[in-house]
Amino acid sequence: MSGAFFTVMKYLIVIAFLFILYSMGSALFYLSRDKGQSSNTVRFLTVRVVLSVVLFLFILLAMKMGWIVPHGLQLKPSG
Amino acid sequence: MSHDITHDELSHDHDHKPKGFVNRWLLTTNHKDIGTMYLVFALAMFILGGSMAMVIRLELFQPGLQFVEPFFFNQMTTMHALFMIFGAVMPAFVGLANWMIPIMIGAPDMALPRLNNFSFWLLPFAFVLLAATFFIPGGAPAGGWTMYPPLVLQGGQNVAFLVFAVHLMGISSILGAINIIATIVNMRAPNVGYLNMPMFVWTWLITAFLLILVMPVLAGAVTMLLTDRYFGTSFFNAAGGGDPVMFQHIFWFFGHPEVYIMILPSFGIVSEIIPTFARKRLFGYVSMVYATAAIAFLSFIVWAHHMFSVGMPLGGQLYFMYATMLIAVPTGVKVFNWLATMWRGAMTFETPMLFSIAFVALFTVGGFSGVMMALAPVDLQYHDTYFIVAHFHYVLVPGSVFAIIAAAYYWLPKWTGHMYNERLGKIHFWWSAISVNVLFFPQHFLGLAGMPRRIPDYSTQFAEFNMWSSIGGFAFGLAQVFFVYIVIKTVRGGQKATAQVWDEAKGLEWTIPSPAPHHTFDDYKPVDLSKMAHGDNH
Amino acid sequence: MTEISENQYYVPHKAKWPIVACVGLFITVIGASLKFNSLDLEPTTPWLMYLGFAILIVMFFGWFGEVIKESEAKLYNKHVDASFRAGMIWFIFSEVMFFAAFFGALFYARTFAVPWLGGEGTNLATNVQLWSGYEPVWPTNGPADLNGRFETISAFALPLVNTLLLLTSSVTITIAHHALLANDRKKTIIWMIATVLLGATFLFYQVEEYIEAYQHLNLTLESGIYGATFFMLTGFHGLHVTLGTIMLIVITIRLIKGHFKADNHFGFEAVAWYWHFVDVVWLGLFIFVYVL
Numbered sequence: 047m048s049g050a051f052f053t054v055m056k057y058l059i060v061i062a063f064l065f066i067l068y069s070m071g072s073a074l075f076y077l078s079r080d081k082g083q084s085s086n087t088v089r090f091l092t093v094r095v096v097l098s099v100v101l102f103l104f105i106l107l108a109m110k111m112g113w114i115v116p117h118g119l120q121l122k123p124s125g
Numbered sequence: 126m127s128h129d130i131t132h133d134e135l136s137h138d139h140d141h142k143p144k145g146f147v148n149r150w151l152l153t154t155n156h157k158d159i160g161t162m163y164l165v166f167a168l169a170m171f172i173l174g175g176s177m178a179m180v181i182r183l184e185l186f187q188p189g190l191q192f193v194e195p196f197f198f199n200q201m202t203t204m205h206a207l208f209m210i211f212g213a214v215m216p217a218f219v220g221l222a223n224w225m226i227p228i229m230i231g232a233p234d235m236a237l238p239r240l241n242n243f244s245f246w247l248l249p250f251a252f253v254l255l256a257a258t259f260f261i262p263g264g265a266p267a268g269g270w271t272m273y274p275p276l277v278l279q280g281g282q283n284v285a286f287l288v289f290a291v292h293l294m295g296i297s298s299i300l301g302a303i304n305i306i307a308t309i310v311n312m313r314a315p316n317v318g319y320l321n322m323p324m325f326v327w328t329w330l331i332t333a334f335l336l337i338l339v340m341p342v343l344a345g346a347v348t349m350l351l352t353d354r355y356f357g358t359s360f361f362n363a364a365g366g367g368d369p370v371m372f373q374h375i376f377w378f379f380g381h382p383e384v385y386i387m388i389l390p391s392f393g394i395v396s397e398i399i400p401t402f403a404r405k406r407l408f409g410y411v412s413m414v415y416a417t418a419a420i421a422f423l424s425f426i427v428w429a430h431h432m433f434s435v436g437m438p439l440g441g442q443l444y445f446m447y448a449t450m451l452i453a454v455p456t457g458v459k460v461f462n463w464l465a466t467m468w469r470g471a472m473t474f475e476t477p478m479l480f481s482i483a484f485v486a487l488f489t490v491g492g493f494s495g496v497m498m499a500l501a502p503v504d505l506q507y508h509d510t511y512f513i514v515a516h517f518h519y520v521l522v523p524g525s526v527f528a529i530i531a532a533a534y535y536w537l538p539k540w541t542g543h544m545y546n547e548r549l550g551k552i553h554f555w556w557s558a559i560s561v562n563v564l565f566f567p568q569h570f571l572g573l574a575g576m577p578r579r580i581p582d583y584s585t586q587f588a589e590f591n592m593w594s595s596i597g598g599f600a601f602g603l604a605q606v607f608f609v610y611i612v613i614k615t616v617r618g619g620q621k622a623t624a625q626v627w628d629e630a631k632g633l634e635w636t637i638p639s640p641a642p643h644h645t646f647d648d649y650k651p652v653d654l655s656k657m658a659h660g661d662n663h
Numbered sequence: 664m665t666e667i668s669e670n671q672y673y674v675p676h677k678a679k680w681p682i683v684a685c686v687g688l689f690i691t692v693i694g695a696s697l698k699f700n701s702l703d704l705e706p707t708t709p710w711l712m713y714l715g716f717a718i719l720i721v722m723f724f725g726w727f728g729e730v731i732k733e734s735e736a737k738l739y740n741k742h743v744d745a746s747f748r749a750g751m752i753w754f755i756f757s758e759v760m761f762f763a764a765f766f767g768a769l770f771y772a773r774t775f776a777v778p779w780l781g782g783e784g785t786n787l788a789t790n791v792q793l794w795s796g797y798e799p800v801w802p803t804n805g806p807a808d809l810n811g812r813f814e815t816i817s818a819f820a821l822p823l824v825n826t827l828l829l830l831t832s833s834v835t836i837t838i839a840h841h842a843l844l845a846n847d848r849k850k851t852i853i854w855m856i857a858t859v860l861l862g863a864t865f866l867f868y869q870v871e872e873y874i875e876a877y878q879h880l881n882l883t884l885e886s887g888i889y890g891a892t893f894f895m896l897t898g899f900h901g902l903h904v905t906l907g908t909i910m911l912i913v914i915t916i917r918l919i920k921g922h923f924k925a926d927n928h929f930g931f932e933a934v935a936w937y938w939h940f941v942d943v944v945w946l947g948l949f950i951f952v953y954v955l
Contacts, residue, residue: 056955063950070943074752074936087932088840091939095833098946102830105954109819114954143677152677234674236746239726243681250689285696293688299757307749311742312672341757345764349895355699356884358891359805360768363793366805366888368776375764438784649670649742 055114062101069094142643151246154238156223157641159245161540163220164533166248168609170212171526175602177205182564182598188585198581199267200259206270210387211294212252214521217529218390219244219301222329225536226305228634228645229323231314231652236307244301251293258283269579271376272347274361274369278354288351295340302336305329316651320414320662323632324407327414328393331421335382335389338425343379346372370435377428385424388488388520389417391528392459395481398535399463400658401630402478403470409462410659416455416462423452433501434508442501449499453492460489475627476550480531483523483558491519494569509579512572518565522601523558530557530608537615538622542640545615553611556604563597631658673738680726687722691715727913734930735922744929751933755940758903762944765899769892769951773801777888780806804887813890814880818953821872825865826949829904832861833942836911836935846925848918855915858938862908869901896948903941910934 069090076086108114142158143149153159180201184192193201223241227234235241258265263281266272278284309330313322322330350372352358359365361372392413400407407413430449433442463485472478494516498504507513538544567590572578576587583591622639636656637645646652654660694712701707733739739747781799782790790797794806802815816822839854873894876882884894914934917923923931 059950059955063947066943066946070939073939074755088837088844091840091935092837094939094943095830095837098833098942099830101946102826102949105950106823109954148677151682152679154675154678233672237750238674239678239681240750242678243684246682246685247688250685254689254692282696282700285699289692289696293692296688299754303750303753303757306753307746310749311745337753337757338760341761342764342767345761345768349765349768349891351699352884352891352895355702357810358884358895359809359887360772360891362805362809363776363780364805364807365809365891366777366780366803367772367891368779371768371771371776374771375767378767647671649672 052114055108059101059105059108059114062097062104066094066097066101069097152242154234154242155643156227156235156238156241157540157643159235159241160220160222160224162245163216163223163248166245167213167217167220167529168612170208170216170252171605172609174205174208174213175605177201177208178598179602181205182595184581185583185591186595187592188583188588190582193581195581196264196267199269199579200265202579203266203269204255204259207255207266208252209521210270210383211291212248214387214525214529215298216248218329218332218387219298219305221325221390221394221529221532221536222301222305224540225634226308226326226329227312228637228641229326229632230309230312230317231633231646232308232312233644233647233649235304236312237304240300241304244297244304247293247297247300251290251297254286254293255290258286261286271380272350272372273376274350274353274372277350278361284354285351288347291347292344295344298336298340302333302340305333306337309333314646314652315649316654317657317660318662320411321654321657321659323393323658324396324410324413325390325393328389328396328417331417332386332389335386335421335424339379339382339386342375343383346375346379349375370432373432373435374429377431378425380431381428382421382424384517384520385420387525389421391484391488391525392417394528394532394535395463395484397632397658398477398481398531399466399485401535401627402475402481403467403472404629405466405470407462407658408465408468409458410662412458413462416458419455420452423448423455427452430499430501430504433504446499446501450496453496456492460485460492475534476545476547476554477531477535479551479554479558480527480534483554484527484531487523487527487558487561488520491516491521491524494519507572509577510572511568511576511578514578515565515568515572518568522565523561527557533612535627536634537612538626539634539637539639539641541616541619542622543615543619544622544626545611545619549607549611549614553604553608556607557601560597560600560604564594564601565597567591567594567597631656633657669740669742671740673733673740673743675729675733680722680729683718683722683725687715687718689715690718731917731922731930744927747929747933751929751936755937758940759944762896762899762947765892765896766947766951769896772888772892777801777803802889804889807887809887810883810885810890811881813882813886815882815889815893816872816876816880816953818949821868821875822949822953825868825872826945828861828865828868829942829945832858832865833939835861836938840931840935843918843923843928843931844925848921852915852918855911855918859908859911859915862904862911862938866901866904866908869897869904872897893952896952900941900944900948903944907934907938907941910937 073087073090073094076090105114143153150158150162153162178201180193181198184190184198223235226232255265261282263283266277266280266283266287268277268280272287277287280287309322309326349358349360353360353362353367359367361367361369363369396407396413427445427449429437429441429445433445437445467482474482494512498507498513498516534545534550571587571590571594574587576583576591624638625635626639627635633646633652633656634641636653691712692715694709694715698707698709698712777799778784779786780789780794781797783799797806802813804810804813835854835857839851839858842848842850842854882890882893884890886893911934914931917930
């Protein structure tokens with residue numbers, strides 16, 4: 047697998063993380079706007095939890111398959 | 126632990142102020158009393174920070190070392206900045222916000238009154254902590270208010286005190302900003318829409334967002350300083366893979382929005398005062414709102430123009446240069462709107478109006494020298510010279526401070542129930558306006574000729590302009606002592622003010638008696654929109 | 664006590680806790696400053712700092728206790744509730760920005776500072792003259808090899824377990840949230856207790872991880888920029904989890920005492936939201952500190 051592939055994988059993870067941030071932000075927005083009256087807040091929080099779990103499973107899979115290598119570069123030999 | 130809530134405390138018509146110092150001031154939840162405390166605190170810090178400036182100008186009166194040690198001189202420049210920024214200008218604006226915003230939007234008080242008390246009382250503690258550094262081994266911080274490492278980390282024992290003082294000020298600012306947002310968003314009278322709000326309220330809403338976005342970043346930056354100094358981390362240490370320039374990036378990500386935090390509320394104040402004394406509507410209200418928002422947005426993407434001389438890739442220099450110059454556009458919109466408001470108005474020149482007009486003229490001078498320094502190639506010449514000192518003092522002193530003084534004269538009758546003495550006010554204005562230019566204008570020439578900032582001694586070629594600058598400085602300092610006298614005199618007595626105070630002035634604050642009762646707008650009900658300057662917007 | 668009508672706004676009087684909070688904070692930071700400045704001397708116990716903490720703890724119970732009492736006395740109408748919501752949202756937002764400063768430092772170090780020390784771009788002279796032979800890899804303790812060789816915590820070990828724990832806890836709190844909306848108090852309490860336990864277990868493993876890092880991996884705060892960013896990010900996160908767990912415990916106790924209703928539960932929502940916030944920060948940490 048080439049360097050470009052690793053880069054794409056990294057960006058994929060970062061983008062998924064941004065989606066999680068977005069759904070959390072939406073929950074925040076409805077927390078304020080609906081003042082606890084509707085289920086929008088809890089719905090977006092549920093979306094964010096599901097997204098988080100999916101991303102987590104994906105990271106697990108990616109590490110297992112060698113699509114990403116933790117810390118990209120190897121530990122330097124010795125100091 | 127708690128007290129019983131009596132019917133009395135919930136009733137509408139009571140105007141009794143709590144008795145005794147502790148009840149009235151220490152435990153208060155009243156937005157007007159807290160606003161007063163903020164303003165008094167700011168005035169005290171202004172005088173204290175100003176006396177440090179006097180030491181600086183005294184030492185620079187002539188070349189050579191006359192009065193103070195160089196190390197003490199450096200403490201003076203650093204502490205002068207910290208006291209003025211975090212102790213005088215910012216608390217003064219928060220004080221004005223506390224006093225005026227609930228009244229201006231028809232709210233009974235700030236949204237979170239206990240928190241409001243906490244925000245204020247943190248400040249005296251923070252400044253005791255900061256001032257205490259004068260008396261510890263190693264003295265007060267002397268590395269400049271920007272706290273650049275590694276210099277600031279060599280400050281002996283004061284680093285911890287400095288960092289914690291900044292933390293306390295930061296908590297105070299963040300909680301204050303949260304309160305202001307909650308108030309504006311949630312506490313407007315039912316028929317007051319966002320586009321009915323006075324300009325001062327709008328500018329403060331946007332300022333509060335800036336505060337919440339950047340004060341925590343400053344807290345993070347100084348926390349890294351703290352651990353670098355005491356716990357061996359390497360955030361700003363190249364030997365450990367860190368970078369001192371990283372501090373500058375994080376600091377100015379806070380620092381640039383911070384300078385707008387110190388000017389946007391002034392824009393709001395001036396936008397209140399000029400229409401009153403020009404007896405015209407504010408020209409281009411909606412464009413003023415958008416311009417304020419645009420300035421706030423741009424403030425986040427220009428920070429590295431403070432760092433051109435530290436070295437950065439060419440693309441970075443070009444980007445930050447052009448982005449910075451872009452700020453002149455919304456700022457220009459504002460200046461032209463003020464001019465258009467005055468155009469063919471039936472103008473009178475009471476003291477608040479004089480200070481506001483001086484604000485427009487002199488802030489623009491500071492703005493122009495800002496555009497000059499935005500040019501990356503020439504900034505290498507101006508960087509860390511007296512030119513930058515002249516620039517930011519022009520936007521901060523005849524900018525922010527003049528606006529605060531204008532606001533004080535404008536609303537003092539509402540706060541105290543007494544008119545200030547107009548003749549003394551005019552003397553104060555002309556005295557300040559002339560001396561401030563004698564003080565800061567020569568510093569442009571000094572900077573262009575190459576005199577560096579933050580030094581206690583200089584080459585003899587700079588002697589003449591420095592002498593002028595110092596004379597202007599002493600005169601300006603004395604003028605502000607005179608201002609304190611005028612304020613005290615007004616508080617103690619004077620001609621009774623009417624509810625309207627200024628003829629033609631619009632805004633809900635002029636519909637309540639002078640002095641403003643302890644509680645206003647107790648019921649959540651519609652207000653008379655025709656009394657508001659922009660009540661007919663929709 | 665009088666109930667308050669919809670067109671009034673409850674303004675408390677005689678707020679004594681803010682000034683107690685100021686004094687507590689002041690004593691804490693003075694104690695901390697004195698302690699920090701004597702770190703190099705013989706070890707001392709920072710009694711002043713502990714006194715400050717004690718005052719702060721008393722203050723929190725007092726302040727929030729008063730608010731809870733007022734809430735149960737029906738002094739807060741919808742209007743006050745909205746103010747609390749706005750306050751909580753912007754408070755959490757400020758916390759996000761605080762973490763942003765540290766994530767920003769991590770990003771800057773990895774993207775700019777370390778490669779530049781290695782001579783990237785126009786910085787060849789820096790590398791050759793100052794740090795000849797330094798290879799810019801991540802993780803690093805810098806060209807001076809500060810604190811000696813170290814190893815990193817493997818993302819597959821404790822961090823994986825911790826991620827699982829926190830993610831599960833955000834699932835359980837969401838179930839509790841749904842249960843509260845459905846007015847099922849017993850279910851809410853059970854899932855809240857599960858959340859508290861998960862949070863506490865997370866903290867336990869986080870401490871284990873630090874012990875492991877210090878005792879076996881030679882990874883400490885002083886291990887250059889990696890050690891600094893690693894411990895400051897995870898440390899501040901751990902602090903927030905601790906506070907969040909305490910808040911969850913308080914909310915659970917309040918649920919048991921019969922507080923909150925399906926249509927009136929700001930305290931619950933605020934804490935749930937705070938918990939989601941620390942969970943997302945952890946996810947960011949897991950991705951940017953441990954994995955990538």
